[in-house]
Amino acid sequence: AQKITQTQPGMFVQEKEAVTLDCTYDTSDQSYGLFWYKQPSSGEMIFLIYQGSYDEQNATEGRYSLNFQKARKSANLVISASQLGDSAMYFCAMILTGGGNKLTFGTGTQLKVEL
């Protein structure tokens, strides 16, 4: 079975600085997808970025980029130029290709952006 590990329960970053949220995963499958979601205090899950296991380039979406290191089984999220509105819970998640869209989530990292 697949597993997602987020070792940072909480992170602080100053406004306008970059921050990296760690995510490692464990699976024996060769074909999988990795996601990052943002969950503000309102509870909704906001999709941020996706990386397929066969994608050679690291995914980027605006201020978000995914540092994908396949050999190390890590998929860290980098947020550049942090904004106050980035304060939220961030979840790393994985699906197995061919296994339907059943997401396995990590335990999350609470990010707080300070002035």
Add this chain to the structure above:
Amino acid sequence: GAVVSQHPSWVICKSGTSVKIECRSLDFQATTMFWYRQFPKQSLMLMATSNEGSKATYEQGVEKDKFLINHASLTLSTLTVTSAHPEDSSFYICSAEEKGEKLFFGSGTQLSVL
């Protein structure tokens, strides 16, 4: 982008009553919907996979008689928490799959059982 509506967003009920939560895909047909449960400051745990026109597939440890799932149409799945008890208090969130690819989440339902 695609929108998934979840209703109600917040519900308080007495112990022993049943609560129904709706998940609707507003502008696409969702053959598959997923129901997750999230305790405070914890991760989302998949409860069940709901397929239109067939029985839901429950994850290990989830009581199917307690958490009834109905996916009667391509745009609606419902989760009914039967005979709710305080330990069922949680945040429930659905997601809907568009064309077997993209996944969109509802806004969640906070259930408090007194």
